[in-house]
Amino acid sequence: MAKFWNTALSRMRHLNIFSRSIGRKILLWSVCLFGASFFPFGSTPQPEKVRDGNCSGTQSFYGYTFLYPDIINKSAAYAPFFLKWDDYYDKVFFKADPQKKENIEEWVERFCDQPDTAHVDFVVYKASSSMLSGLRDAAADKTKKTILPYSLAGNTFAEMIAINGCTEIPEYLMYARKCEPYVTAQGDEWEGSQPDNRAMQDLIKEGLGRFEETSSQFIRLRYAYQIVRLAHYAKQWQQTVDLYNFLMPKVDRKKPSIIFFWTLGHLAGALQKLGKYPEAAYRYAMVFRFCASKRAQAYRSFRIRNDQDWNATVKLCQSDAEKATLFILRAGGSHTHAVEDMQTVYELDPSNPQLDILLVSEVQELEKIYLRTRITDQKHGAAIGAINRQNAAQHLLDLSNFVRRVIRDKQTPNPKLWRCMIGYLELLSGDRYAAEKSFDRAEDLLNKREGYDQNLQKQIDIWRLVLAIVSINPASEFPDDEAFRIRSYAVFKTNPYFEPFLQDWLSAAYAATKHPGKALLAAYEPSALGLNPNLEALDDLIKVASSDNPVFLEKAMMIDTNPARIRARLYDLKGAYLMSIGQPEAALATFRNITASEQALLPQFSPFREITGERINIPVTDTLLLNRRQILEKILEYEFDAKAASAEKAPVAAWYYYLIGLAYYNMSYFGYEWEAMDFYRSGYNWNRLAQGPVFPLAGSPAGNRENTDVSLALSYFEKALYEAQNPELAARAAFMAARCQQKAWFCTPECRYRPGSKLIPTLPDEYMTYYNIMRKNYTGTAFYGQMVKECKWFAAYMR
């Protein structure tokens, strides 16, 4: 937006001081008003738009989603492994250290929830070996006279250990401290590390001795874990398995412990290294199922090489619930078509809570398809990783049928979620009436005071707004009123996707009802109108602006309710485009629709000057400043005069043709007055002229059109050369014709020249016609001598 209007502002350098200041003020006002118009809620959050990249789709966009993350129980579920709600889980789930948290909870529970969690954390994870040694001494002193180390004073957990004489705990913790350096990443990951096998074996030996001497089953399990872990980190795969098989039967596991699953994870790792993939996969599945703190590692390590592995792993399962876990893990490997797996899981374990996660994950995939429009694709490129519509229809049907079955069977532990979800699936399938009814029914089930139900209510509110957006009827009289009303809802501001989604949807709906202009303005910034003007879109908008009740534009203008100004802008855009495609008469007719008062506000240019340099940003001082309409009038007048003079063989004919040629050249992509026929010029396109004249540009549905065709200018220079009766003017016309031919060569795919190159581009013979004429006929002219001095390229061509 800014760039577009900056371009317009830059025109002001052509005005004299008085008109410049006034013009700038007026233009700034109209810019602000026009620009603000289509985004009345400036603070509405929306994904950032990119313009600079010169190509669309520079940022990854996976599609709109209107799922509210809190409808899933994060801590108890497998959610992080299936869902991609941006970085929600990174923030909420992964930032925590679930392993440490679960371990501390287990210690606290073992001490009947008496010690403070922070105190347990300090003793288990932070206390130094000397502190632990002091703690052990205090616990071993039956007289209870040994005081705790200073840093443990007041620590409820340390006090309980000391009072109860639990020497095994500090002994174990001191052993764990010794193991630590060998089983955790140390120092710089650039250095790599090789296990110190001898030291680790010594520690295993020591641990085995301690294991035998320890009476507490709680601590014995922890010794077993440390020992098995050491063997695993020492890369002694068979020893890991042997130690596990030796130690675990000796531990009383009546009371469940997460440490068992931690140990099981190391066994699984060793089994995988030994090539026992099914045995390893089965154990990883158990860790995944039962141990939240090691779930991520288990998910990443779960590996089935082939169908034989899979079948063997399934056979190892001892219950349908275990089998269901395997299917969930398999389904997690991809993000599409998991209905089949969901059905299998449901047959095996209908109350499996993880089905909720798979359901939401599947719905996310469908959102990618059904919440896209043609406009979304134009803006962001084709969908990344989304299933195609044909498959999606079947997929949506399959999933809807499955959801209805689950609701019917009443075996799911979370029926409210499934009831809500069927409404959303109906919405996605386009059955708005059914969706509305399903949301009503789901709402009736919710207890508004319960936390989870409140989350579901929020979710329904979001979906109801989506429903309102997709229900906007562009054929109705006031679709824009409806859009503005939607924007005013509080829910609208809860999801950053609402604004772009509304724009896309409204735009697609307008396009479908043959309103290309409204469609364009609904989805894009007003500057897009001038990037590659579309006559149908401009005519549509002019029609709306010219009607008695231009609701769309007036609403959009908000403050500036002057339709004449808007119409003037639109006619200016249309006229400039017609000029650029060589239709001066049609352009003039268009410009004549602009009222005189608006004409006075339009930017002015000076395209008839003879500028021989190639720079496009040059200060131009001229008394002849004209707006686009006046330029055209002047061109048509010159053409008339030229033809009249030519008929009378008057020498001035050449001069008029030359001036027209100059105007067209100067207003082209290569000229200093390019803004007279264009509203956005990208210097980058110099690097790829052959791909033009329309170049891809982010934020523009039809790219950016550059006026690179200088054939019209060339034709006038040729006429000037033909009519010229004095060698100086002929030399000028030939020189400009040569420049046109050179630019035409730059636009061919064969041209290798790129701006910035120090090499002077060599032109093929067919593009050297007028340089050759210069060399052959006009070396004696003053203009030739001047050009040879001023222009290195010209001098080189003349050599």
Place this chain on the structure above:
Amino acid sequence: MIRICCAFLIVSLLVAACAKPEKRAAPGFYYWKTNFKLSSEDCLYLNETKCKSLYVKFLDIGISPETGQMAPLSQLSVSDTTGLAGIKIIPCVFMMNRVFHQINAEKIDWLAGKTINAIQKIGAHFPGFSLDKNPETHNGAQTTNEIQIDCDWTTGTRDAYFLFLKKLKSALPAHLRLSATIRLHQYKFPEQTGVPPVDRGMLMCYNTGDIDNPNEENSILQPKDVRKYLNGAPKNYPIALDIVLPLFSWALVYRDDALWKIITDLQPDTFSDTTKFKPNLNVGDDTENHRYLVKKGNFLNAYYLRAGDLIRIEGISPALLQETAALAAQTDLADDPVIAFFELDASNLHPFSPQLLNSVWQSFGTPH
């Protein structure tokens, strides 16, 4: 008569003086696995092709998903160095382009130092390997004279990447030359993409197609794509170039028209099970029958394929290799180019006899 003879002699001498000397080529192989151990078949290919240069990937450097910091994502472990007698190891470092986003000069300095240290540390597993010893003064030592950096830089990362190369070069012993991989588009548009500040480039003559497009015929290599890059490329590339040609194959799995996975290490009979796969001849002019449709869900190389997935097998045939070599010979290679093959892996090499590979690399010049 004497005059004629003299004239002929002078003309001959002039022609001889002006003619470009014939190139002196040498073969090379890339070793891109994470564990170094040559199989007997690998050794056979090295010996039969008289290969003296083995480009070995020592480490991948990227952004650690755990810490968000730049770190080695994988490092070569060396199990066995048998079969390396007389072969020069050229350490290669693959650098993810992301590394060079928003990196300051100080960090670039640090990265260069870390990279050299890591190369030295991994290289220590190869007998006699040293960055400090000049092979010309240490005859017979298992040492190296080159380090290669592989990074698909973009306009946004170019400055940082090139600065990294400069720092690396200045930190290396003088006898070591620094090389970098050059993609075909970088070769064609040196003015736009820049030329890396290195002693030598390795032009990668593969990955020419659109891997994301399910209807692409062969994204690894198609002569028509290579021609597109070569047509209009500058006649003289600013640095001396070697070239690498592909010998690898893979299966691309498309799910719902989007690339889902790349599967390597395929067995020849992988898709012969007609209960799981059926040849898919519906796409394009697929006469070579290298597309399959998954009929039934099944695990393949640790990936679970679902019914409806489309598989495209891509590889290089001997004829395609020869055609590409002929095209690649038009590039501006060094006078003593290494003609490398990617990669030394027995599972990919079976279509190519050592004799064929010899004829390919010798088509670039006489052996040195």
